[in-house]
Amino acid sequence: xxxxxxxxxxxxxxxxxxxxxxxxxxxxxxxxxxxxxxxxxxxxxxxxxxxxxxxxxxxxxxxxxxxxxxxxxxxxxxxxxxxxxxxxxxxxxxxxxxxxxxxxxxxxxxxxxxxxxxxxxxxxxxxxxxxxxxxxxxxxxxxxxxxxxxxxxxxxxxxxxxxxxxxxxxxxxxxxxxxxxxxxxxxxxxxxxxxxxxxxxxxxxxxxxxxxxxxxxxxxxxxxxxxxxxxxxxxxxxxxxxxxxxxxxxxxxxxxxxxxxxxxxxxxxxxxxxxxxxxxxxxxxxxxxxxxx
Amino acid sequence: xxxxxxxxxxxxxxxxxxxxxxxxxxxxxxxxxxxxxxxxxxxxxxxxxxxxxxxxxxxxxxxxxxxxxxxxxxxxxxxxxxxxxxxxxxxxxxxxxxxxxxxxxxxxxxxxxxxxxxxxxxxxxxxxxxxxxxxxxxxxxxxxxxxxxxxxxxxxxxxxxxxxxxxxxxxxxxxxxxxxxxxxxxxxxxxxxxxxxxxxxxxxxxxxxxxxxxxxxxxxxxxxxxxxxxxxxxxxxxxxxxxxxxxxxxxxxxxxxxxxxxxxxxxxxxxxxxxxxxxxxxxxxxxxxxxxxxxxxxxxxxxxxxxxxxxxxxxxxxxxxxxxx
Numbered sequence: 001x002x003x004x005x006x007x008x009x010x011x012x013x014x015x016x017x018x019x020x021x022x023x024x025x026x027x028x029x030x031x032x033x034x035x036x037x038x039x040x041x042x043x044x045x046x047x048x049x050x051x052x053x054x055x056x057x058x059x060x061x062x063x064x065x066x067x068x069x070x071x072x073x074x075x076x077x078x079x080x081x082x083x084x085x086x087x088x089x090x091x092x093x094x095x096x097x098x099x100x101x102x103x104x105x106x107x108x109x110x111x112x113x114x115x116x117x118x119x120x121x122x123x124x125x126x127x128x129x130x131x132x133x134x135x136x137x138x139x140x141x142x143x144x145x146x147x148x149x150x151x152x153x154x155x156x157x158x159x160x161x162x163x164x165x166x167x168x169x170x171x172x173x174x175x176x177x178x179x180x181x182x183x184x185x186x187x188x189x190x191x192x193x194x195x196x197x198x199x200x201x202x203x204x205x206x207x208x209x210x211x212x213x214x215x216x217x218x219x220x221x222x223x224x225x226x227x228x229x230x231x232x233x234x235x236x237x238x239x240x241x242x243x244x245x246x247x248x249x250x251x252x253x254x255x256x257x258x259x260x261x262x263x264x265x266x267x268x269x270x271x272x273x274x275x276x277x278x279x280x281x282x283x284x285x286x287x288x289x290x291x292x293x
Numbered sequence: 294x295x296x297x298x299x300x301x302x303x304x305x306x307x308x309x310x311x312x313x314x315x316x317x318x319x320x321x322x323x324x325x326x327x328x329x330x331x332x333x334x335x336x337x338x339x340x341x342x343x344x345x346x347x348x349x350x351x352x353x354x355x356x357x358x359x360x361x362x363x364x365x366x367x368x369x370x371x372x373x374x375x376x377x378x379x380x381x382x383x384x385x386x387x388x389x390x391x392x393x394x395x396x397x398x399x400x401x402x403x404x405x406x407x408x409x410x411x412x413x414x415x416x417x418x419x420x421x422x423x424x425x426x427x428x429x430x431x432x433x434x435x436x437x438x439x440x441x442x443x444x445x446x447x448x449x450x451x452x453x454x455x456x457x458x459x460x461x462x463x464x465x466x467x468x469x470x471x472x473x474x475x476x477x478x479x480x481x482x483x484x485x486x487x488x489x490x491x492x493x494x495x496x497x498x499x500x501x502x503x504x505x506x507x508x509x510x511x512x513x514x515x516x517x518x519x520x521x522x523x524x525x526x527x528x529x530x531x532x533x534x535x536x537x538x539x540x541x542x543x544x545x546x547x548x549x550x551x552x553x554x555x556x557x558x559x560x561x562x563x564x565x566x567x568x569x570x571x572x573x574x575x576x577x578x579x580x581x582x583x584x585x586x587x588x589x590x591x592x593x594x595x596x597x598x599x600x601x602x603x604x605x606x607x608x609x610x611x612x613x614x615x616x617x618x
Contacts (some may be wrong), residue, residue, distance in 0.1 A: 039414045067309060085299030089602060095359050095414055100558065101601045103551055115588055168309055226423045230418040264433055273425035275407055278419065283412035 003260065006139050011260045012253055017145035017214070019252020020152035025225055026232040026244040027159070028200030034176045034239040035196050037095060038087060042079075042102040043204050043229065044222025045109035050075040050205025051217040052113055055124045064127045070203040071209035083194050097136020106222070113219040121218035122208075148210055155247060165242075167280035170236070172196065176239075231270050235277045237287025247285060316565035317483040320348075321476055323569060334464035335536075336580060338471060338575045342533045345475045347556040347568030348482060349525025354554065355562035356486065357518045358498030360417045363404065363424025364526055365551045369545030370427065371397040371527030372534040372600035373438060379447040386449040386461070390474060390531040395526010398520045400427070428545040445542035461535065471532045478525050483565065485521060494518055498563075526553075555597050561610025570609050571605065 025047055032040050054071035058064065082105055090097045130144045156265065163169035174182045175192050183189045207225075208217075215221070232251055236243025251270055258269035324344065328337035345591065346368055353359045375393035378384040384392070408419040431438045438444055449467075451460040461467040485491055493514045496504040505511045534540050543549060560571025578596065582589040600607065606614055 033414075037414075039417065041370060086598065086602070093605075097601055097605060099360070099414070099417065100554060101598055102465050103554070104594045104598035104601060107551075107597065111588050111590040111594065116592070227422060227547065231422050234411075234415065234418055234422065267429040268426065268433060271422055271429070274419070274422055278410055 008260065009139050009256070010141065012036035013141050013145055013149070015253035015256025016149045016249055017252070018256055021207050021211045022151050022228055022232050022252055023049075023152060023156070023245050023248030024202050024210070025229040026236070026248050027156070027241060028203035030233055030236075030239055030241055030244045031196055032200040035172065035179075036083075036087075036091075036193050037100075038098040038100050038102070038197075039095070040164050040200070041099055041226065042082060042105040042109065043200070044224075044226030045106040045175050045202040046075045046079055046204040046222070047208040048219060048222040049078055049109060050208030050216065050222060051207075051212040052117055052122070053205065054209030055212060055217055056117075056121050058124055061227050064130070066204065067124070068153070068209055072206040075205025075208070076198040076202035079204075080194055080198040082201075082244070083197035087197070088190070096130075106226075110219045117219070119219065121216055121276050122232060123216040126213045144213065151210075160241075160272075187281075228270065231274045233284075235274055235284055237284030240284070240286040243284055243286030302406065306556040313483055313487045313565075317480060319567050320479055320566050323566070323573075324472055326561065327467045327573075328465060334468055336576065338464075338468050338536045340569075340576045341468070341471055342529050342536055342574035343552070343556060343576055344569035345478060345532065346526050346529035347553055347560070347572045348479060348565075349522045349529060351557050351562060351564075351568045352485070352494070352516050352525065353522045354557055355564070355567070356489060356491070356498065357494040358412075358501075359515060359518070360554075361404070361408075361420040361519075361522075362417050362547075362550050362554070363408075363420035363422070363427075364522070365545050365547065365549035366424045366427035367397040367400045367523040367526040368399040368521075368530035368533070368540075368553075369431070369540075370547060371530030372544045373431065373444060373530075373541045374448055374527075375531040375534040376444040376540040377437070378442065385452070386535060387452060390528065390535065390539075393531030393534070394478075394524050394528035397530060398524040400527065401519040401521070401523020402516070405519040405521070409512055409519075411513055413483070421550070424545070424550050425547055428542070428547070431542055431545050438542070439540075441542055443542050444534075448536075448538065449535050467535070471536060472473055474528060474532060478528050481523060482521075488567070490514065490517065555593070557607075558605070559597070559600055559607055561607030561613070564607070564609050564613055567607050567609035571607060574608065 025043060028046075029040060029043050032038055032043075039252030050071035053074035056065035056068035058067040062066075082102070086101055086105065087098050088104045090101060126144055130147065132143055132148050134143045134146060135141075137178070161169075163172055169183065171187055171192055173191060174185075175187075182192075208221075211225075232244055232248045233252065236245070251273060254273055255266055255269050259266040281287075324341055327340060328334045328353050331337045331340075341576065346364075349367075350361070350364050353361055353364075371393035374396035375386070375389040378389040378392055379386060404420060404423055408416050408423060418429055432440055435441070449461040451458050451462075453459070459466050459470060486494075493504070493509050496507070496509065497511055497514060501511065530544060533544060556571040556575045557568045558571070559574050561567030574592070578593060579589055582592045586592075604611060
């Protein structure tokens with residue numbers, strides 16, 4: 001097979017779409033960690049919940065939009081429940097316990113998906129309007145993947161505006177820096193944390209339903225994505241949103257191009273990149289030293 | 294060595310009430326009678342292997358206070374090394390088991406070299422990714438490892454010790470041969486834990502900045518702990534290969550790393566007997582529940598959540614803590 005420039009570009013777009021999914025998952029993971037110092041091991045399960053909730057809704061309504069809304073709402077609700085009932089009693093008991101707890105939550109959610117929807121996995125077809133490709137003048141690209149990347153970029157821009165320019169964003173930034181002072185100033189910090197956890201879970205759910213047309217849904221689909229999102233946050237720098245975005249898209253493209261040039265090693269590529277970054281910059285590309293010590 | 298002055302006297306290092314020798318004796322008696330009380334010898338073998346795995350993991354997680362989520366790489370690394378040496382080179386199984394343990398230690402050293410540049414939660418995430426890397430390696434080089442199907446086709450031949458022929462094909466003989474290896478490893482672990490090095494580990498867990506301020510080589514101690522933990526976990530993996538006569542690719546999987554955490558926490562982290570008890574509880578629960586329903590993960594997950602919330606010291610940790618004055 002000849003490797004043409006056209007093929008490389010196509011593969012790069014596929015990589016960006018893959019990266020968009022990583023970014024959506026990693027941004028939520030990073031936000032939750034940045035504010036709550038909880039490493040959410042259930043994040044992959046929320047991703048999976050979003051995909052299943054979306055597909056189930058799609059079967060009843062036939063609407064892709066409704067599927068997206070359902071994915072966000074259901075995973076955000078399960079996220080909110082997890083934070084309020086299970087994670088909250090563990091604050092102040094060290095950083096390991098919430099992590100272990102969310103690990104248990106992921107066990108239960110994955111098995112719940114098996115019970116409700118079976119082990120085989122489900123698939124969802126794109127609406128016809130989103131199928132096919134689009135000619136950009138220098139090549140022919142799959143429409144849905146382009147939209148996925150564009151939509152993620154718009155969402156990220158909104159998120160950035162929200163964090164930097166709104167009153168809510170101010171509270172979030174203050175909470176990440178010093179929750180105690182924020183509480184003294186009269187802000188109910190526990191409600192902010194609940195909202196952030198639900199928001200992060202919702203983002204993961206959205207990523208799940210957006211990825212479902214490309215890869216289908218299985219109960220275990222979150223495991224690999226969780227590991228990828230961890231690699232993204234490690235490479236980008238823990239708690240750094242900009243790092244998550246750059247590393248997410250970068251790793252997506254890197255993995256995708258490795259698939260083209262050395263297919264056998266595509267699954268390993270990500271870990272090799274992580275090892276290199278760790279050797280050169282132990283705190284990640286955008287990470288600050290001492291954040292987690 | 295000045296360590297003895299920096300941390301409390303070594304009482305309560307292995308166990309408060311049982312003392313180091315008592316704890317080791319308890320662990321060995323427990324494993325020795327296991328096949329006699331359990332309905333299937335193979336179940337006892339699984340408990341032994343998983344118990345040894347959890348005990349090795351506990352050295353890092355329970356004693357040194359370092360959360361690793363990639364220990365399956367050490368377990369699976371040992372299992373695959375043993376299996377491959379027997380299959381491709383025809384090595385006798387006891388030698389292959391020793392080599393598997395060494396391979397586990399080497400994986401631990403690789404972990405130390407890469408992941409110890411980071412700390413805390415960061416470390417946990419990097420070890421998780423490294424563990425997943427091991428899994429992908431086995432899948433990528435499927436022509437050597439058998440890929441998804443796992444490694445098959447090696448047989449542990451009978452060995453002769455002083456005229457006595459021991460055939461691992463017989464379940465009971467196999468169990469007590471494995472027990473011999475496990476006993477050596479557990480005795481070694483107990484010895485390490487009462488050494489000054491064992492105290493350094495606990496000092497790091499209790500207060501890392503203070504341990505460093507006392508002039509302890511924190512990073513070196515962590516690296517050594519990972520290597521020793523890898524040695525024990527690699528041995529556990531090697532014995533698993535002998536126990537099953539195959540190496541499933543799950544031995545490298547992310548869930549096995551999680552299982553190490555669960556078993557250790559269930560039994561009681563930072564106690565000598567806890568991980569063995571935790572492994573027995575975990576394997577037992579899995580066995581009993583999977584008889585009733587195939588969805589045993591739900592039950593185990595809820596049990597685990599309950600322990601994290603309400604009983605973080607684990608069964609044995611709570612029992613020992615209650616007996617402490």
